Amino acid sequence: xxxxxxxxxxxxxxxxxxxxxxxxxxxxxxxxxxxxxxxxxxxxxxxxxxxxxxxxxxxxxxxxxxxxxxxxxxxxxxxxxxxxxxxxxxxxxxxxxxxxxxxxxxxxxxxxxxxxxxxxxxxxxxxxxxxxxxxxxxxxxxxxxxxxxxxxxxxxxxxxxxxxxxxxxxxxxxxxxxxxxxxxxxxxxxxxxxxxxxxxxxxxxxxxxxxxxxxxxxxxxxxxxxxxxxxxxxxxxxxxxxxxxxxxxxxxxxxxxxxxxxxxxxxxxxxxxxxxxxxxxxxxxxxxxxxxxxxxxxxxxxxxxxxxxxxxxxxxxxxxxxxxxxxxxxxxxxxxxxxxxxxxxxxxxxxxxxxxxxxxxxxxxxxxxxxxxxxxxxxxxxxxxxxxxxxxxxxxxxxxxxxxxxxxxxxxxxxxxxxxxxxxxxxxxxxxxxxxxxxxxxxxxxxxxxxxxxxxxx
Amino acid sequence: xxxxxxxxxxxxxxxxxxxxxxxxxxxxxxxxxxxxxxxxxxxxxxxxxxxxxxxxxxxxxxxxxxxxxxxxxxxxxxxxxxxxxxxxxxxxxxxxxxxxxxxxxxxxxxxxxxxxxxxxxxxxxxx
Numbered sequence: 001x002x003x004x005x006x007x008x009x010x011x012x013x014x015x016x017x018x019x020x021x022x023x024x025x026x027x028x029x030x031x032x033x034x035x036x037x038x039x040x041x042x043x044x045x046x047x048x049x050x051x052x053x054x055x056x057x058x059x060x061x062x063x064x065x066x067x068x069x070x071x072x073x074x075x076x077x078x079x080x081x082x083x084x085x086x087x088x089x090x091x092x093x094x095x096x097x098x099x100x101x102x103x104x105x106x107x108x109x110x111x112x113x114x115x116x117x118x119x120x121x122x123x124x125x126x127x128x129x130x131x132x133x134x135x136x137x138x139x140x141x142x143x144x145x146x147x148x149x150x151x152x153x154x155x156x157x158x159x160x161x162x163x164x165x166x167x168x169x170x171x172x173x174x175x176x177x178x179x180x181x182x183x184x185x186x187x188x189x190x191x192x193x194x195x196x197x198x199x200x201x202x203x204x205x206x207x208x209x210x211x212x213x214x215x216x217x218x219x220x221x222x223x224x225x226x227x228x229x230x231x232x233x234x235x236x237x238x239x240x241x242x243x244x245x246x247x248x249x250x251x252x253x254x255x256x257x258x259x260x261x262x263x264x265x266x267x268x269x270x271x272x273x274x275x276x277x278x279x280x281x282x283x284x285x286x287x288x289x290x291x292x293x294x295x296x297x298x299x300x301x302x303x304x305x306x307x308x309x310x311x312x313x314x315x316x317x318x319x320x321x322x323x324x325x326x327x328x329x330x331x332x333x334x335x336x337x338x339x340x341x342x343x344x345x346x347x348x349x350x351x352x353x354x355x356x357x358x359x360x361x362x363x364x365x366x367x368x369x370x371x372x373x374x375x376x377x378x379x380x381x382x383x384x385x386x387x388x389x390x391x392x393x394x395x396x397x398x399x400x401x402x403x404x405x406x407x408x409x410x411x412x413x414x415x416x417x418x419x420x421x422x423x424x425x426x427x428x429x430x431x432x433x434x435x436x437x438x439x440x441x442x443x444x445x446x447x448x449x450x451x452x453x454x455x456x457x458x
Numbered sequence: 459x460x461x462x463x464x465x466x467x468x469x470x471x472x473x474x475x476x477x478x479x480x481x482x483x484x485x486x487x488x489x490x491x492x493x494x495x496x497x498x499x500x501x502x503x504x505x506x507x508x509x510x511x512x513x514x515x516x517x518x519x520x521x522x523x524x525x526x527x528x529x530x531x532x533x534x535x536x537x538x539x540x541x542x543x544x545x546x547x548x549x550x551x552x553x554x555x556x557x558x559x560x561x562x563x564x565x566x567x568x569x570x571x572x573x574x575x576x577x578x579x580x581x582x583x584x585x
Contacts, residue, residue, distance in 0.1 A: 003514050005506070005523040007480055040510065042477075061481045062488070062522045086493045086525030125481055135467055136474035144464050258461030265464060 004042040006083060007061040009124050013048025013210050014203075014242050016055035020072065024056045027072035031079040041083055047211020047246075048203075049124045051111060053363035054094065059106050059124065066106035067092040097361045097383050111362045114381050116343060118351045119167075119327040120367045122212040128246050131253040134214040140259055142330035146222040147267035150333075152182055155226040159329065161337035163349035167204075168194055168285070168322030171348075174329075177319055180309035181227040184317040191220050191229035191271075192313065192320040195236035195243065196290060198282040204353040205323035207365050209236065209243035212327065213250035217260065217273060219326025222333055224271045227319050232273035235290050237280050247275055287312075287320045324353055344370035358394075359386050476519035486520040487566050490539040494528025500535035508555040509538075512562040521566060534577065540565050551577040 010016075010025050025043060032038050049057045054068035065088045067078065074092060081087045093102040094109050103109050117123065126133035134140075146155050160175025181189065193216060197205040209216060220232050236244055251273055254260040262270045276294050283289045284299040291313045293299035312318025328350060332340045341349045348370040354377065356363050361383030368377060378384070378394065385391050462470075479485050489509060493502045506523065513521055529537050534551035538558065541547040548571055550561055561572045 003476055003510060004480070005510060005525075007477065009481070040506070062483060062485065062524060064483065084493060084525070085495075085498070085527055086491070087527040125478075132470050132474060135470045136478050138471070140462075140467055144467065148464070265462070 002039070004040060006041045008041060008043045009046050009049075009059045009061060010043060011047075011049040011055060011057040011124065012045040013052070013055075013207060014240075015048065015052035016057055017242070019055050021056035023072045024058070024070045024075065027075040028058075028079070031075050032083070035079055035084060037079070037083055044127050045129075046124045046126065047122075047128045048207040048365060050115075050120070050207070050365035051362070052365065060088075063088075063104075064106045065104050066094055066109065068094055097386075110380055111364070111366070111383065114376065115367050116351050116369055117367050118331055118343075119208060119215075119324050119353055120211070120365070121331070122215065123207070124211070126212065128211055128213055129249055131214060131250070131257065131259075134212070138334065139214055139330075140218055140265075142333035143218045143221045143259070144265055146225050146333055147265055147269050152226045152228065155222060155333065156182060158337050159226070159332060162332045162340035163337070163344075163347075164325065164328055164332065164340065165348065166322055167324035167328070167352065174321060174325055177309060177321075178223060178226050180307070181317050181319045184310055186317050188230045188316050189228050190313045190316055190318040191224040191227065191232040192290070192294070192318060193220055193232070193234040193236075193326055194285065194287070194290060194320055194322050195234055195240070195247075196278045196285045197237070197240075197323075198280070198285045201357045202355050204355055204365065206240050206243050208323050208327050208353070209240065209247055213243075213246045214254065215327045215330060216247070216323055217250055217254055219321070219329035220273060221260070221264065221271055222329050223319060223321065223326070225267075225269050227317070229271060229319070232271055233294060233313075234273060234275050235278055235284070235294060236275060238277040239280055244275060244277065251275070290320065291318065356382050359389060360384065361386050476521075479520050480522055484520075485522045486543050488522050488524065488541045489562075489566060490524050490526050490541070492527065492529040492535065492537045492539070493525040494532070494535075496528055496532035497535045497537065502536040504555055505536045505538065505553055505558050508558050509562060512559055516562075516567065518567065531577075537577070542566070542569065546579050548579050549577040550575040 008028060010021060010028065012021055025045060028043055032041055032043070051057055051068065056070045058067045058070060059065065060067070060082065065082070070092060078089050078092065081089050088104050090102045093104055095102050106112050122134065122137055126137060156175055156178050159178060160173065162175070164174045165171040166174055195205055195209055197203065216234065223229070224232055234247060236247065238244070251260060258264065260271060260273055264271065278284050278293060281299050283301065284293045286301045287308055288304065289299040289301040291308065292302070294313055308318045308320060310317055312320070344350045351367050351369050353365065353367045355365055356377070360378065362381065366377070366381055368381070374394065491497070491502055491506050491509065506525070509523055513523070529549070531537065531551065536553045537549060537551050538553060538561070539547050539549050540561065548565070550572070553575060557575050561575060564570050564572050
């Protein structure tokens, strides 16, 4: 095994790729070749780092020096100064929005420091297109445990005890859903992954699928074993080409190495997973509509009961979980329910991935413990309102147009139990488009009543 | 690639351990080679190469090598700083390829400071 003294982790999420990350990468490999550092320094393309508005992004390990807004022409100076002479280049570092001082290390930047990574634990750490990278971070260990050491009942008990709720929005306890389905007797059952993320501005699931596709597969294997599934589908929208590409690559690698398909890890359990491309209808994020769409029919929701756990895809018992839910499962199986409950609130355990957009200083993808005050998200992680403007309101989740003002609500906690009663707009996790307030005010000025968009089914 | 077993999973993890020590930061020892213009002119590149070679040969997966700028004592280059976890850093001066190999074996692996190259205990703050 060749040893490198430095790893350059170049973000190749959709955001960074859109602002030329691949050209930056090419410039890096050219320059490193020119300086004859190719045997000492390795370039790794990773999934979404999360600090999307500051892309293209690169972090240099071992020291975790963070560079942002890179251009291909900036690379020669970084290679010479930092990689050759060991002097990190301040010009391309993150600066505190107010004091303007450079912060060299990624983990010292508040945006990163205050996060707790569980579902996103491999973001920026692994090459998503390399199964060995995933395995090196304990990948497929949880699947091995669930397939060889635990009974389906034990797996379900761990997931139930962890208290994890579905990350797609409705917040239904995941373990309970699995238990319902596991008790139904049927010759075929399905495990589905909902990657049909449709909320404008949200990209939590896309980032996971791009940065860590194997974790989704591993979560599905564990769930599949628990409910007795015979086949799995990942329903992902076709507008996510990079996520689709990396998922397909991950499926191919897992099949080739026997981690998917017949008799996984000699456990006797077999599961095949296929990707199904959605055409981008928002309603197909709703589970019954998604299943109809998967059957090749028009994606329309149907009334429940019967619940999908009893009659789902092709009228067979089916469990559908969100991408982020699956991404949490392997860690729960490896570390236990108690570990998972250490973070979050009593009724909403664990962490949640959010997307911050709008007029804030730091924009991107974050993972924080449930129950964190919205104020911490906005001011500490988000860095406050951009251009020194005054805070007006925050909008949670897509078209419901719920706005939260400065008094009272902003101090509310991101708590699923309360969300369901008071703050439905924060469920799916995309917090905060501050610009929405302007639209709201314009409507009022014209004397129009502000109307909420139709209530989505999810 | 053939079908994997549980022990294969563990082997793959072992194989990449040094890479992830590097990325995650869970290292036991860190050797910083000072690579200012003075260091490079005095032969710091060869020091890095010899060091990487020794690490490769030893199979150690908990040691990282970084570079930093001029340490300020240009006349004593090439210099390195060896930091073993929970121990104060030690600076070495006027190194040769054989010298760094000896320091690697004695100090980095064995924990014993090599007096003949040692300059001082302590270090300036670097990133």
